Amino acid sequence: MAITRPVPNANKTPTTSDDAAVEAFISGAPDSPKKPRGVIKGKRQQITLTMPPALLEKVDALAAELGQSRAAVINMAIYRAVEHGLTIDGLRKN
Secondary structure (H helix, E strand, C coil): CCCCCCCCCCCCCCCHHHHHHHHHHHHCCCCCCCCCCCEEECCEEECCCCCCHHHHHHHHHHHHHHCCCHHHHHHHHHHHHHHHCEEECCEEEC
16 A cells, blocks of 8 residues: 555635634734734833923923823823813814
8 A cells, every 4th residue: 555645625715723823923923003003011002202392391390290200191181181072273072
């Protein structure tokens, strides 16, 4: 009796484990659209923010007055805008 190689099945449909492996491969790529940007630190995600120096000085002054960090003041301001709305040029957004 001769040993033969199995004939590959060209009609094979991918299994769920194949799908999961493909998804894991794509998600792991450095340029994956599903990969969150920034650095995860505990339950928070680090971002980069740029602002004019004059505004940064005002943020730092407010932080010192409140006894909070710069990051805390920025987080509170963003939270307030998102939760309670924001008015820009007389137009209120909620």
